[in-house]
Each structure stands twice: as C-alpha cells, then as structure tokens.
Amino acid sequence: MRTRIRKIIVTGGAGFIGSEFVRLAVSRGYSVVVIDKLTYAGDLARLAAVSDKISFYKTDICNRKKIDAIFSKEKPQIVIHFAAETHVDRSIGDATAFLDTNVGGTHVLLEAARKYKLNKFVHISTDEVYGEIKKGEFSEGGSLNPSNPYAASKAAADLLIKSYIRTYNFPALIVRPSNNYGLWQYPEKLIPVVILKALNNERVPVYGEGKNKREWLYVKDCARGVLTVMNKGAIGQTYNLGSRRQSRNIDTVKKVIRMLGRDSKLIQFVQDRPGHDWRYALDSSKIAKLGWTQKFDFDTGIKETVDWYRQNTDWLNTKREKLEQYWRSVYFCKGSK
Numbered sequence: 001m002r003t004r005i006r007k008i009i010v011t012g013g014a015g016f017i018g019s020e021f022v023r024l025a026v027s028r029g030y031s032v033v034v035i036d037k038l039t040y041a042g043d044l045a046r047l048a049a050v051s052d053k054i055s056f057y058k059t060d061i062c063n064r065k066k067i068d069a070i071f072s073k074e075k076p077q078i079v080i081h082f083a084a085e086t087h088v089d090r091s092i093g094d095a096t097a098f099l100d101t102n103v104g105g106t107h108v109l110l111e112a113a114r115k116y117k118l119n120k121f122v123h124i125s126t127d128e129v130y131g132e133i134k135k136g137e138f139s140e141g142g143s144l145n146p147s148n149p150y151a152a153s154k155a156a157a158d159l160l161i162k163s164y165i166r167t168y169n170f171p172a173l174i175v176r177p178s179n180n181y182g183l184w185q186y187p188e189k190l191i192p193v194v195i196l197k198a199l200n201n202e203r204v205p206v207y208g209e210g211k212n213k214r215e216w217l218y219v220k221d222c223a224r225g226v227l228t229v230m231n232k233g234a235i236g237q238t239y240n241l242g243s244r245r246q247s248r249n250i251d252t253v254k255k256v257i258r259m260l261g262r263d264s265k266l267i268q269f270v271q272d273r274p275g276h277d278w279r280y281a282l283d284s285s286k287i288a289k290l291g292w293t294q295k296f297d298f299d300t301g302i303k304e305t306v307d308w309y310r311q312n313t314d315w316l317n318t319k320r321e322k323l324e325q326y327w328r329s330v331y332f333c334k335g336s337k
C-alpha cells in the first residue's frame with residue numbers, strides 16, 4: 001500500500017540546501033509548502049523546476065501573525081526548518097539579523113508548531129555549534145562551544161529546541177550537517193567564491209594561510225540525510241551529518257582552480273577571519289545506523305558542482321554586483337598579507 005502523502009512546511013526552501021531538499025521531497029511525492037523571506041541569499045530560480053508542484057509564501061519567519069495564518073490554512077504535519085542567516089562573516093559585521101531570524105524566528109515556528117500540534121519539527125543546525133576540534137570528531141553529546149555570532153545563534157536555537165523537547169514533550173529532531181557544497185550555492189561561501197573569481201581571472205581570497213580544515217558534504221547527500229532523519233529519526237534526538245572527509249582550505253581551493261584550468265597564482269592570502277575555527281569534524285555513525293550513507297565522494301561531487309557553475313555563469317553573474325558592494329564593505333577582508 002502506498003504511504004499517505006504528507007504535507008511538509010519547508011522554511012528557507014528558496015536557499016541553497018533548502019531548495020535541494022524541496023526538489024528531493026517533491027520527487028518523493030510529498031506535498032511541500034515553502035516559506036521564505038527571499039533575503040539576498042534566497043532565490044526562486046532554485047525552485048523553478050518544481051514551481052508548479054509546491055505552494056510558496058514570501059514570508060518572514062519572525063512574523064508571528066503571518067506564520068500562524070499559514071499554519072492554520074495549510075495544516076502541515078511536519079516542519080523542516082532551514083531558514084537562517086548563514087554567513088559567518090556577515091554575523092561578525094552585525095549579528096542583529098542572525099539573532100532575529102535564527103533565534104527569534106525559530107521561536108515563532110516552535111510556537112506555531114505547538115499550537116497546531118504538528119507531528120514533527122526537524123531543525124537544521126550546523127557542526128559549527130560545537131566549535132573547533134583539533135583532533136578526533138564530535139559526537140552528538142559534544143558540548144556546544146560556538147566561536148562566532150552565527151554559530152552562537154544556531155547553538156541558541158538548538159538549546160531552545162532541546163528545552164521544548166524536555167518541557168513540552170515537543171516532537172523535534174535536530175540535524176547538524178557539516179560544510180555543504182554543490183549547485184546553486186550563493187557565491188559568498190568558499191567554493192563558489194573560488195569559482196566566481198577564478199572563472200573571471202580575478203584574485204581568489206583565502207583566509208590566513210589556508211590551513212583551516214573543513215568537512216565537505218555534497219548538498220544532495222545532505223538533503224537525503226535530512227529526509228532520512230525526518231522519516232527514521234527518533235523524536236528528541238540529534239544527528240550529525242557529515243562526510244568524515246576533512247581537507248585544508250588551501251587544498252580545496254587549489255583543486256577547484258585546477259579544475260577550471262586556471263593558475264593557482266590567482267590565490268591571494270588575506271587577513272584571517274576573527275575567531276576562525278581551525279577544524280571541524282563530525283562522528284556521523286548515528287545517522288548511518290538509520291541507513292544513510294554518503295553517495296557522492298568529494299571528487300564526484302566537486303566535478304558535478306564545477307560543471308554546473310560553468311553551465312550557469314549567467315546565474316552566478318547576477319549575484320556579482322551586490323557581492324562586490326558587500327566585499328568592499330567588509331573590513332577584515334580588505335588586507336592582503
């Protein structure tokens with residue numbers, strides 16, 4: 001017998017990972033309602049392939065009245081909560097929107113989910129809530145030790161959700177993915193920045209000496225991981241979601257530059273990010289027990305990613321002007337070493 005189609009609200013569904021999840025959920029027969037404010041990071045082009053199959057609300061998750069009205073009308077069973085301010089550098093410049101959306105907006109959604117008695121609330125957190133780890137891996141019980149305002153706002157949301165689970169028996173699950181890469185990522189994050197700059201033969205900025213390590217997860221694997229947690233995860237639990245493959249930023253940057261047929265002389269080391277975490281690493285054995293495994297190794301995923309950006313330079317270039325303005329305003333990005 002076919003399972004009953006369930007209605008999911010996806011917040012931040014016009015963002016990088018959220019849109020990948022929406023495309024996946026639609027392909028699996030779910031009825032999807034997207035709520036997204038369409039900040040500079042949101043873009044409906046990411047949802048063009050499924051626009052006739054979803055409902056969309058251009059709404060701020062901080063707007064209690066509007067969120068209540070959407071929940072009342074749509075009667076969802078599940079919330080998958082991706083919406084957030086996500087760029088660490090911007091949070092260092094001004095954390096206001098991070099606290100408003102990532103903490104305040106999450107609270108508004110929790111209250112709506114409680115009022116309308118939803119079955120499940122899957123919160124998308126991040127590996128950054130643990131802070132850096134020089135050796136080994138963080139398991140889900142690791143203490144929260146965020147290093148920057150973005151990570152602190154995500155950790156605050158995690159703690160709020162944990163308190164709801166305990167106090168109200170609230171049916172939440174938390175997913176903590178590592179650094180994602182893939183198609184449609186806004187070119188302020190490392191890999192698409194490298195692609196944007198190198199394709200145009202411009203200097204490619206790398207923080208410090210580029211020795212910081214990140215655990216790269218392909219966005220398609222991430223979306224499947226979130227779906228796995230939604231369907232098979234235990235209420236009240238937290239799941240790390242990573243590739244268990246960490247690499248130095250400089251090595252990642254050089255690889256992408258090479259794939260684009262450009263010279264690594266384009267690399268320009270710039271003043272390091274304040275509070276820059278040295279290394280992230282996740283123990284993802286708990287989600288593996290639910291049956292999730294990574295399908296794309298880094299070589300496969302990065303090839304697909306670079307090919308996609310090459311074929312979508314028009315989209316990439318639509319982001320250029322605003323980004324240039326932003327980069328000019330960021331004090332700690334200015335100095336070369």
Ligand SMILES: NC(=O)c1ccc[n+]([C@@H]2O[C@H](COP(=O)([O-])OP(=O)(O)OC[C@H]3O[C@@H](n4cnc5c(N)ncnc54)[C@H](O)[C@@H]3O)[C@@H](O)[C@H]2O)c1
Nearest residue numbers: 012014015016017037038039041042060061083084126180
């Ligand atoms: N990208 C990564 O590497 C990564 C890694 C781990 C965790 N995460 C988490 O995954 C989630 C999605 O990340 P992403 O990279 O896709 O982000 P993104 O910046 O690409 O997208 C965020 C989306 O949220 C929307 N949004 C922002 N504020 C909103 C508000 N107040 N109301 C409604 N919508 C709002 C934006 O318009 C955008 O569409 C975030 O919660 C992030 O913390 C991301």
